[in-house]
Amino acid sequence: xxxxxxxxxxxxxxxxxTPFGEHWDRDPGDLLVEAxxxxxxxxxxxxxxxxxxxVGTLGSGESxxxxxxxxxxxNKPVTRVENYCxxxxxxxxxxxxxxxxxxxxxxxxxxVEKLKDSGFSGLxxxxxPSDGTATETTAPAGFSRIVPAYAAKYGVDPDELxxxxxHIAWKNHRNGSLNPLxxxxxxxxxxxxACSPLVAGALGIMDCSGVxxxxxxxxxxxxxxxxxxTDRPIYVKxxxxxxxxxxxxxxxxxxxxxxxEVVASAADAYQQAGLDDPRADLMLAEVHDxxxxxxxxxxxxxxxxxxxxxxxxxxxxxFDLDGVLPVNPDGGLKSFGHPIGASGLRMLYECWLQLRGExxxxxxxxxxxxxxxxxxxxxxGHAVSFVSVVGSQPSA
Amino acid sequence: xxxxxxxxxxGVHLPIHRLDRGDIGRALGRPVGHGSRTVASFDEDAVxxxxxxxxxxxSAIPGIAVDxxxxxxxxxxxxxxxxxxxxxxxxxxxxxxxAFDLVGSVRSGVAAVRAALDADGTVVVTTGDxxxxxxxxxxxxxxxxxxxxxxxxxxxxxxxxxxADATVTVPVRYRWRRPGESTASTWEExxxxxxxxxxxxxxxxxxxxxxxxxxxxxxxxxxxxTHARAARRVASAVGADDALVDDLSASVGNxxxxxxxxxxxxVLDRAxxxxxxxxxxxxxxxxxxxxxxxxxxxxxxxxxTVAAQLVRGRPVDYxxxxxxxxxxxxxxxxxxxxxxxxxxxxxxxADWKFGFVAGRCSSxxxxxxxxxxxxxxxxxxxxxxxxxxxxxxxxxxxxxxxxLAYSLHPPVVTAVVDLDGGGRTDLEITDAVPEDIAVGxxxxxxxxxxxxxxxxxxxxxxxxxxxxxx
Numbered sequence: 054x055x056x057x058x059x060x061x062x063x064x065x066x067x068x069x070x071t072p073f074g075e076h077w078d079r080d081p082g083d084l085l086v087e088a089x090x091x092x093x094x095x096x097x098x099x100x101x102x103x104x105x106x107x108v109g110t111l112g113s114g115e116s117x118x119x120x121x122x123x124x125x126x127x128n129k130p131v132t133r134v135e136n137y138c139x140x141x142x143x144x145x146x147x148x149x150x151x152x153x154x155x156x157x158x159x160x161x162x163x164x165v166e167k168l169k170d171s172g173f174s175g176l177x178x179x180x181x182p183s184d185g186t187a188t189e190t191t192a193p194a195g196f197s198r199i200v201p202a203y204a205a206k207y208g209v210d211p212d213e214l215x216x217x218x219x220h221i222a223w224k225n226h227r228n229g230s231l232n233p234l235x236x237x238x239x240x241x242x243x244x245x246x247a248c249s250p251l252v253a254g255a256l257g258i259m260d261c262s263g264v265x266x267x268x269x270x271x272x273x274x275x276x277x278x279x280x281x282x283t284d285r286p287i288y289v290k291x292x293x294x295x296x297x298x299x300x301x302x303x304x305x306x307x308x309x310x311x312x313x314e315v316v317a318s319a320a321d322a323y324q325q326a327g328l329d330d331p332r333a334d335l336m337l338a339e340v341h342d343x344x345x346x347x348x349x350x351x352x353x354x355x356x357x358x359x360x361x362x363x364x365x366x367x368x369x370x371x372f373d374l375d376g377v378l379p380v381n382p383d384g385g386l387k388s389f390g391h392p393i394g395a396s397g398l399r400m401l402y403e404c405w406l407q408l409r410g411e412x413x414x415x416x417x418x419x420x421x422x423x424x425x426x427x428x429x430x431x432x433x434g435h436a437v438s439f440v441s442v443v444g445s446q447p448s449a
Numbered sequence: 450x451x452x453x454x455x456x457x458x459x460g461v462h463l464p465i466h467r468l469d470r471g472d473i474g475r476a477l478g479r480p481v482g483h484g485s486r487t488v489a490s491f492d493e494d495a496v497x498x499x500x501x502x503x504x505x506x507x508s509a510i511p512g513i514a515v516d517x518x519x520x521x522x523x524x525x526x527x528x529x530x531x532x533x534x535x536x537x538x539x540x541x542x543x544x545x546x547x548a549f550d551l552v553g554s555v556r557s558g559v560a561a562v563r564a565a566l567d568a569d570g571t572v573v574v575t576t577g578d579x580x581x582x583x584x585x586x587x588x589x590x591x592x593x594x595x596x597x598x599x600x601x602x603x604x605x606x607x608x609x610x611x612x613a614d615a616t617v618t619v620p621v622r623y624r625w626r627r628p629g630e631s632t633a634s635t636w637e638e639x640x641x642x643x644x645x646x647x648x649x650x651x652x653x654x655x656x657x658x659x660x661x662x663x664x665x666x667x668x669x670x671x672x673x674x675t676h677a678r679a680a681r682r683v684a685s686a687v688g689a690d691d692a693l694v695d696d697l698s699a700s701v702g703n704x705x706x707x708x709x710x711x712x713x714x715x716v717l718d719r720a721x722x723x724x725x726x727x728x729x730x731x732x733x734x735x736x737x738x739x740x741x742x743x744x745x746x747x748x749x750x751x752x753x754t755v756a757a758q759l760v761r762g763r764p765v766d767y768x769x770x771x772x773x774x775x776x777x778x779x780x781x782x783x784x785x786x787x788x789x790x791x792x793x794x795x796x797x798x799a800d801w802k803f804g805f806v807a808g809r810c811s812s813x814x815x816x817x818x819x820x821x822x823x824x825x826x827x828x829x830x831x832x833x834x835x836x837x838x839x840x841x842x843x844x845x846x847x848x849x850x851x852x853l854a855y856s857l858h859p860p861v862v863t864a865v866v867d868l869d870g871g872g873r874t875d876l877e878i879t880d881a882v883p884e885d886i887a888v889g890x891x892x893x894x895x896x897x898x899x900x901x902x903x904x905x906x907x908x909x910x911x912x913x914x915x916x917x918x919x
Contacts, residue, residue, distance in 0.1 A: 172783065173783050173784055173785060174782065174783040174784060174853060175784075175853055177784065177785050180785075180788050182791030182793070182794060183790060183791060183794050184790055184791070184794040184795045184797070184798040184801070184802050185789070185790030185791075185795065185802070185899060185900075185907040185909065186790075186798065186801060186802050186819070186899075186909045188863050188875040188876060188877060189787075189854060189861075189863075189899075189900075190849065190851060190854070190863050190875075191784075191851050191853040191854045193851070193853060194849035194850075194851035194853065194854065194861070194863060195849065197849045197850075197851075198847040198848065198849045198865065199847075201847050201848065201887075201888050202846070202847040202888070205847075205888045205889075251850075251852055252852050252853050253849050253850060253851045253852055253853060253860075254848075254849045254850050254851075298825060300825040302865060302873065302874065302875040303817060303818050303819075303821075303825055303872060303873050303874060304825055304826070304873065305846075305867050305872070305873045308846075309846070309847045309865070434865075
């Protein structure tokens with residue numbers, strides 16, 4: 054493995070997360086202020102205690118000024134990062150490595166996105182000048198390609214596959230109904246999901262993540278300093294990022310039933326964390342359910358299910374809130390919402406709550422002490438993937 | 450005989466869509482005629498149709514060196530800039546071959562063929578038209594969209610040689626269209642008939658005399674032109690009822706610059722070697738050409754034939770037709786407007802964008818589609834050799850029906866296609882029924898418009914499921 058990792062060298066000691074949803078009355082800066090203030094309060098620090106900042110956003114700002122202006126941070130290192138839908142995770146990764154390096158003692162990772170101001174349906178990006186030959190596939194269309202490819206490879210009846218992805222949406226809405234910060238806080242029947250208007254391929258509107266505004270933030274310190282801030286810090290066990298070569302559209306060995314970038318980043322993160330059996334050892338996993346088929350194949354890519362079996366495990370309830378390994382207990386992108394730059398940190402926020410026993414009605418109590426976040430951007434064949442493992446206990 | 454100049458290859462493209470004239474009448478509450486007309490798809494224009502016809506004309510004579518490309522149309526996608534340039538690139542012609550437009554009048558199509566016959570070397574003549582008219586007009590109902598291409602040259606490959614060529618020019622203004630407008634105006638029908646019939650009959654007599662033939666020696670008589678009534682009167686005036694060829698007005702409509710060559714192609718598809726064909730095109734005067742099929746025709750016929758394309762049509766409803774042609778502006782989805790391609794990257798990648806040229810890694814042999822500076826398989830740098838994909842086939846490995854993406858004709862269907870010669874690419878699917886597409890479907894490729902932005906067509910290649918292709 055190419056990564057040495059920073060297992061247990063840094064800890065998260067404070068977090069904040071805004072409600073996700075339609076914030077018609079808030080600017081991106083307002084959302085960053087709210088998430089940052091909550092994180093400061095959570096760690097018992099002020100703006101002046103933080104040595105360096107990162108802000109992740111796909112399109113709601115450029116440069117470190119995206120954060121320094123609204124927070125009025127004067128003359129400190131503030132950097133904007135972007136890595137598609139893994140942007141929020143990238144912000145965390147930078148802050149953790151900066152502290153682990155010894156360059157700073159206290160760093161803050163933030164992420165924000167304001168999607169509702171564009172007026173468009175779904176996610177859009179401003180086009181760069183090009184030769185106009187790239188296939189313009191919307192995000193749901195790109196991810197919908199998993200369905201026919203998976204059905205063909207494993208000989209699964211398309212109706213059963215539709216049942217499986219419907220179960221994922223149903224589960225995540227059910228979980229989100231227990232989450233006061235989620236964009237969509239009501240259960241949705243499987244019938245309503247399965248019959249929702251088609252957007253792309255087999256995907257209905259109810260197979261797609263919420264288009265939301267929101268922000269989240271985390272305070273990172275040296276592990277040995279952690280208890281000065283909180284009696285229940287969470288320790289960073291592993292952080293892995295894999296940017297694929299983006300050749301799925303030209304490489305025939307790619308079959309659209311897996312994200313090789315996820316497999317690679319998971320292997321790296323598990324090795325860093327010393328995690329041998331993720332299905333048995335994780336208390337929960339927060340994964341990138343941008344569209345329901347994505348969550349299905351992630352179960353295989355992350356080692357939670359055998360190849361070709363995820364759809365059956367999903368239907369069996371393995372990943373339900375009371376299942377063997379709860380996945381997306383906070384509602385996921387599907388129900389919590391998906392403000393791009395904030396999502397990776399929102400996943401961490403759920404791990405923070407669950408590992409500290411603060412998740413309220415949806416609190417998981419399976420006795421385990423580690424949690425996973427997985428966050429990806431791009432699409433099948435051209436993705437970036439991030440995996441983190443965090444835990445409530447430092448290594449012995 | 451081998452010195453004679455003539456046709457060494459021909460090809461015709463009829464779009465798959467057909468508009469039933471009865472549908473127009475029902476929609477507008479007033480009958481406009483019988484039969485149907487061909488309709489260019491939302492992603493076709495004169496350039497893409499002419500490219501398809503050109504590829505077909507050249508496919509029978511692979512490897513031939515082309516000296517010049519001519520493109521005639523009344524519906525040029527762009528003015529000032531040469532449209533033939535895009536056809537040139539899509540046909541994969543060498544940069545030393547010239548590309549010229551003959552744009553504006555219907556007679557330009559005849560002009561292009563005559564210019565090719567007068568020239569030296571091998572000349573590809575492409576003609577293509579999207580014919581429209583105001584809703585409820587005769588032009589709308591009687592027009593048709595099509596393209597035809599001839600490869601003109603000399604030598605043993607000539608499948609039809611030119612025996613005679615006579616012309617008459619009359620300063621009549623029967624039909625005209627202001628530049629920039631999409632619909633034409635006409636004067637009273639009987640006036641055109643008065644002005645054109647007698648001069649045309651004289652031109653026919655002159656051509657027969659040149660060819661040292663009697664009318665009875667003509668096996669196939671084609672009379673067409675911009676004035677349907679005059680053309681019919683000419684046919685009855687010369688009285689060659691047995692030889693008179695169907696002008697396809699009931700099944701195609703009149704395809705402007707392409708129409709004479711479409712009809713000639715339809716005759717060459719089935720004519721016996723030695724057959725004599727008289728082609729009369731009535732415009733502002735008339736052009737009369739007398740052709741004779743040679744023994745080489747037996748092996749030089751085009752595929753697919755006009756007859757085969759006539760039977761594969763698929764209905765398009767009138768409102769869809771109006772939408773495609775811009776007469777009915779529908780509410781777009783809540784998505785960003787498409788942006789036109791930027792000229793510098795389009796030029797940098799012209800081999801890919803227009804020529805559909807992939808790269809084969811000379812180090813590991815993997816095909817990279819599109820060509821890459823660094824081979825995706827072995828990492829070799831700068832090791833690509835060109836391979837043209839236009840006539841290749843492929844297989845769909847996965848696909849999506851995108852109901853969110855912007856299109857004049859949603860949903861957008863895109864697919865990952867594995868190519869028979871190796872490699873894979875990601876393309877839009879066209880001319881397909883979305884519900885019929887399946888993993889494993891075989892596809893061929895066509896040069897089409899990806900989208901139109903700021904009035905500029907963005908050309909690229911698309912895949913057509915084989916059951917829809919010819």
